[in-house]
Amino acid sequence: MNAVIQRVRGWSIRDAGILLVFLALVFGLWLVSPGHHFLSVNNVLLILVQTTINGILAMGMMFVIISGEIDLSVGSTIGLAGVVAAMLAHPGEYPVIVPILAALLVGALVGLLNGIGVAYGAIPSFIVTLGTMTAVRGLALIVSGGAPIFNVSETFEAVASARIGRFPVMAIYLLVIFLVCAFVLRRTVYGRRVYAVGGNPVAAEVSGVNVKRSKVSVFVIAGLLAGFCGVLLASRTISGAPTAGESYELDAIAAVVIGGVSMSGGRGRASGVLIGALMIAVIANGLDILGIDANFQRVVKGAIIVTAVLLDVKARRRK
Amino acid sequence: MRRLLAAVGVMLVAASLVTACTVGDFDGKTRIALVMSHMTNSFTTTVANAAVAEGRELGLEVTVFDGNSDAATQISQIESAVAQAYDGILVEPVSKEGIAPGLKAANEAQIPIATIVQQAEQQERAASYIGGDDTAAGELQMTQVVEAIGEQGAVAVLYGPMGSDGQLQRKAGYDAVLAEHPGVSIVLEQTANWDTAEALTVTENWLSTGTHIDAIVAQNDSMALGAMKALSNAGRDKQVHVSGVDATDDGVASIRDGGMAGTVSQDTAGIGALAVDTMDKLIRGEEVDAVNYTQAVWITIDNVDALDSDG
Numbered sequence: 001m002n003a004v005i006q007r008v009r010g011w012s013i014r015d016a017g018i019l020l021v022f023l024a025l026v027f028g029l030w031l032v033s034p035g036h037h038f039l040s041v042n043n044v045l046l047i048l049v050q051t052t053i054n055g056i057l058a059m060g061m062m063f064v065i066i067s068g069e070i071d072l073s074v075g076s077t078i079g080l081a082g083v084v085a086a087m088l089a090h091p092g093e094y095p096v097i098v099p100i101l102a103a104l105l106v107g108a109l110v111g112l113l114n115g116i117g118v119a120y121g122a123i124p125s126f127i128v129t130l131g132t133m134t135a136v137r138g139l140a141l142i143v144s145g146g147a148p149i150f151n152v153s154e155t156f157e158a159v160a161s162a163r164i165g166r167f168p169v170m171a172i173y174l175l176v177i178f179l180v181c182a183f184v185l186r187r188t189v190y191g192r193r194v195y196a197v198g199g200n201p202v203a204a205e206v207s208g209v210n211v212k213r214s215k216v217s218v219f220v221i222a223g224l225l226a227g228f229c230g231v232l233l234a235s236r237t238i239s240g241a242p243t244a245g246e247s248y249e250l251d252a253i254a255a256v257v258i259g260g261v262s263m264s265g266g267r268g269r270a271s272g273v274l275i276g277a278l279m280i281a282v283i284a285n286g287l288d289i290l291g292i293d294a295n296f297q298r299v300v301k302g303a304i305i306v307t308a309v310l311l312d313v314k315a316r317r318r319k
Numbered sequence: 320m321r322r323l324l325a326a327v328g329v330m331l332v333a334a335s336l337v338t339a340c341t342v343g344d345f346d347g348k349t350r351i352a353l354v355m356s357h358m359t360n361s362f363t364t365t366v367a368n369a370a371v372a373e374g375r376e377l378g379l380e381v382t383v384f385d386g387n388s389d390a391a392t393q394i395s396q397i398e399s400a401v402a403q404a405y406d407g408i409l410v411e412p413v414s415k416e417g418i419a420p421g422l423k424a425a426n427e428a429q430i431p432i433a434t435i436v437q438q439a440e441q442q443e444r445a446a447s448y449i450g451g452d453d454t455a456a457g458e459l460q461m462t463q464v465v466e467a468i469g470e471q472g473a474v475a476v477l478y479g480p481m482g483s484d485g486q487l488q489r490k491a492g493y494d495a496v497l498a499e500h501p502g503v504s505i506v507l508e509q510t511a512n513w514d515t516a517e518a519l520t521v522t523e524n525w526l527s528t529g530t531h532i533d534a535i536v537a538q539n540d541s542m543a544l545g546a547m548k549a550l551s552n553a554g555r556d557k558q559v560h561v562s563g564v565d566a567t568d569d570g571v572a573s574i575r576d577g578g579m580a581g582t583v584s585q586d587t588a589g590i591g592a593l594a595v596d597t598m599d600k601l602i603r604g605e606e607v608d609a610v611n612y613t614q615a616v617w618i619t620i621d622n623v624d625a626l627d628s629d630g
Contacts, residue, residue, distance in 0.1 A: 043527045147361035150569040237515040288524035
């Protein structure tokens, strides 16, 4: 019981704030959607599916940002991992686990490279990942020959589109990965180290945390999850497009920021990030349903990002 | 020591870049620079590959430059092609207005330059245009769609990036056809920026509203495939007529499998080959037409096998 109270107290005004904004948005869209269709079971499941890729990507980004860094390369990693997965997923060639593992390996390698560059090369993560973002996108185009890879097996297609009853398996991936990330961050020594490294790297070092190794590990997590997103996107679109995932890193960063993770590191929680990702999907879904054009959606998304950070700054001043 | 190594490394890379650019063969071969907007989808790679192949056939050397979807990059590439005294320049403009300085540079050096796929705003500065007619492609697509749904019904349209030339011209073609068929109306429309994943999401959201749709008209095949996937996820792929433009390999494969109903082929490979033919004539001082349209053809399951494999 005490633990529960503790947890509730742990929620700052700002965490509750973002939840309220989210609920208000959902309520508003429910009110104005034709026939209150927005909250139909089907549409809610659809929103979960549409949140999944950005949500998983944002979980990886969260580790990186909490440790005080940034990863711009995850969108390109999705492209390369998706191409590699699709190339290994033609019908009758390999069991479906092969393309999945290959994509995860690609993602982890990109992450490792980022991590080594940041931790041991002492290059700012913005620069390292800007470099890998460009290079990895180039690799995706080279490997694929500049055109989407299609003709994937039905088993590979099922990775993203399978359903258990009515419940889409995509949403299960999101929920499982969210729960694991939340647990690791809040309840493990490793998670506490990530916060420590982002909050005050010098203090962390002094108290015996291997800062360099921690930094490498967060980039590997981000890369691994981006690799998995590559599989999901290729499976969902039944093709590995070398241009897939372009600017996805920005949506992931947006979800993390809306979710209340501090861009300067050391602060933030997985539940906030999940709400941030849901918020982005809800905006797109809701405005599509209302028939509002996509250019307007960008304006709304931008306004919400800035508002979220504004709330963050205000809440911190109050402390 | 470390710094020295780094500096040497940087210089080596720089040197290799410079030599890669300047060691063209001056063995008397006619050299054509093909400046593409980007090389990231089947359409552009098919055009470029066909151009290079046609060049080999004619004994010309065609070098492809990737403009990276950036008008400024493209201008620099045209300028360096001029500086390296290429015999002719073919350009697929990133944007209509954006390549004006490039056209001017080529004009001043008296090197023939022609546009492909998309005309420039200052098309009079170019010697010729080779490519499809997007308005005609849009008209053909919508005419076929209207006929397929019995001149009566609700259509949803997936657009390319709003305001891009392909989007505007293909839409102009749609509008011309719809003006004559009041029974058919556009009930939903949204951009999916030529992208499969975006089209998939938009179509899912459309289907979620329960709005009745007879046909989804996508402005390219990538988006049509996204729409197709959303429909088949919802078990409605047999009920809605889906079509695209470009006849890309995956689009054609979908038609063959009974997925997409149709696509407009603008003879993608033909554009690349015709462009090199035309430039060859220009270099040899022959007269060419100011506009060379490739033929738009409606591809369905009935004639898909007649299509060239490189279609």
